[in-house]
Amino acid sequence: MSSNMDSGSESDSKGLGKYEGAARRRMAANARERKRMQGLNTAFDRLRKVVPQWGQDKKLSKYETLQMALSYIMALSRILTDARWRGAHQQWLDLHVDSLQQEAAPYYMGQGSPMSDDYTHIPYPYDCDTFQMSN
DNA sequence: TAGGCCATCTGGTCCT
């Protein structure tokens, strides 16, 4: 496969050998792809920092990070929706944030991976009927 | 050693 990449009798428009030019474009594309994936991983790292881990020392995988972010957003939205319904005040909010953390903690405290047997599992179960975005 | 996770390469497709 790579044996034909070393030399070429024809030249492309930039004066490079045919295969040398193709190899250079491939290398450039690889470098761009590497940079793109690094950007993606940076974004995952930033997401890991804002998503709760509750004492889990092991770094969340990409899949776990996405699942946790999804569940976290759902949970926070539910809190806001509930607060709106009940005309809540700060003390009520504080109470719910505490109880939320206690509910979710067992999933990541010595219970193993939450999606060890089912990739459709959501760490924070939520009720679709009670949770509705109203905008 | 098997399985999970990840980085990288690669070719295809779409967009500008």
Added chain:
DNA sequence: AGGACCAGATGGCCTA
């Protein structure tokens, strides 16, 4: 034409 994005293949590393 070239870049961005995507998905499949592959190999390395780590852990139970």
